[in-house]
Amino acid sequence: CLTLAIESSCDETSAAVLSGGRIILSNVISTQIPVHQKFGGVVPEIASRKHIANIMPVIDEALRQAQVSLTDINQIGVTYGPGLVGALLVGVSAAKALAFSLDIPLIGVNHLEGHIFANFLAHPELKPPFVALVVSGGHTSLVHVKDYNTFYLIGQTRDDAAGEAFDKVARVMGLPYPGGPQIDKLAKLGNADAIAFPQALSGKGNFEFSFSGLKSAVLNYLHNAEQKGEIVNKADVAASFQKAVIAVLIDKALQAVEKAGLTKLVLAGGVAANSALEKQLKASTEAAGVEFYYPNMILCTDNAAMIGCRAYYQSLMGDFANLYLNAIPNLKLTDKE
Ligand code: ATP
Numbered sequence: 146c147l148t149l150a151i152e153s154s155c156d157e158t159s160a161a162v163l164s165g166g167r168i169i170l171s172n173v174i175s176t177q178i179p180v181h182q183k184f185g186g187v188v189p190e191i192a193s194r195k196h197i198a199n200i201m202p203v204i205d206e207a208l209r210q211a212q213v214s215l216t217d218i219n220q221i222g223v224t225y226g227p228g229l230v231g232a233l234l235v236g237v238s239a240a241k242a243l244a245f246s247l248d249i250p251l252i253g254v255n256h257l258e259g260h261i262f263a264n265f266l267a268h269p270e271l272k273p274p275f276v277a278l279v280v281s282g283g284h285t286s287l288v289h290v291k292d293y294n295t296f297y298l299i300g301q302t303r304d305d306a307a308g309e310a311f312d313k314v315a316r317v318m319g320l321p322y323p324g325g326p327q328i329d330k331l332a333k334l335g336n337a338d339a340i341a342f343p344q345a346l347s348g349k350g351n352f353e354f355s356f357s358g359l360k361s362a363v364l365n366y367l368h369n370a371e372q373k374g375e376i377v378n379k380a381d382v383a384a385s386f387q388k389a390v391i392a393v394l395i396d397k398a399l400q401a402v403e404k405a406g407l408t409k410l411v412l413a414g415g416v417a418a419n420s421a422l423e424k425q426l427k428a429s430t431e432a433a434g435v436e437f438y439y440p441n442m443i444l445c446t447d448n449a450a451m452i453g454c455r456a457y458y459q460s461l462m463g464d465f466a467n468l469y470l471n472a473i474p475n476l477k478l479t480d481k482e
Pocket residue numbers: 154155227228256260280281282283284307308309311312323324325326329414415416417418419420445446447
């Protein structure tokens with residue numbers, strides 16, 4: 146079974162071809178990061194226009210790299226939410242047009258489920274049940290993945306997402322968009338114990354996150370120093386901020402695994418690319434006797450292969466969309482357990 150997958154929820158136009166659920170034949174990603182960088186963040190209208198210009202060339206390239214033609218494709222999976230509505234509509238429209246003209250099934254995929262499923266591509270042996278920690282640009286959630294099609298939300302952020310906090314703190318420090326990788330790099334040169342930033346909602350039995358207070362604390366720290374004319378050690382700020390984020394993520398993730406009665410933790414989303422988070426999660430899961438999985442860098446951030454993997458497992462359940470499929474910008478991952 147060959148699945149063509151399309152992803153256009155934010156600032157990456159991506160198309161992939163999968164054989165079965167877990168073999169990537171191609172995964173072409175055209176990123177718009179350089180386009181949005183001069184604005185310090187994603188400009189939705191520009192993103193939509195770029196997706197329109199890129200979508201067919203990216204699909205063609207994915208088919209070419211997979212050495213298949215359109216008529217070989219058996220089904221099409223596409224991200225229909227959450228994300229920017231104009232951006233999503235480009236992928237959804239392209240997928241519908243192709244599914245209609247080729248007369249093949251269409252599958253609507255939740256982008257966040259896709260992020261989790263990136264791990265099935267990275268780890269052929271991985272099977273549910275497990276707890277997934279989804280840390281991305283727009284989301285921070287703990288999810289109980291019971292099987293390939295049953296997900297329960299354990300807890301999520303009340304305000305900012307972890308990735309959003311990385312991006313905002315980086316912006317105030319004068320670092321280019323997206324800030325996550327920049328902070329990651331800078332933090333390596335700093336002392337994580339230099340500044341004690343707040344770790345909100347930490348403690349036992351709380352599975353909600355909050356990062357807006359931490360973000361404000363970092364901004365206040367920088368403004369105060371500026372007003373006093375003090376020189377800030379940016380590497381120390383980056384390392385201390387990153388430490389505060391990581392500490393709550395790890396603490397809650399391990400508690401969630403225990404509460405679910407499981408011994409497997411899966412990391413997903415763009416922030417999963419953070420080197421300190423990976424390293425420290427590796428150490429703390431090992432100490433706790435928990436198996437730990439995370440995707441390689443390219444599968445962490447937005448890509449169509451993860452969408453294709455999710456689409457494949459939906460197709461096994463007969464979970465197909467019709468041509469009325471629409472973009473849902475605030476699509477939710479799951480119901481609360
Ligand atoms: P969502 O998936 O919630 O809809 P998104 O698709 O925009 O949001 P992703 O592509 O999953 O988000 O991830 C992008 C985010 O990951 C950005 O906030 C970026 O700063 C962050 N990120 C990427 N690499 C790193 C890193 N090494 N350290 C920390 N954050 C990172």
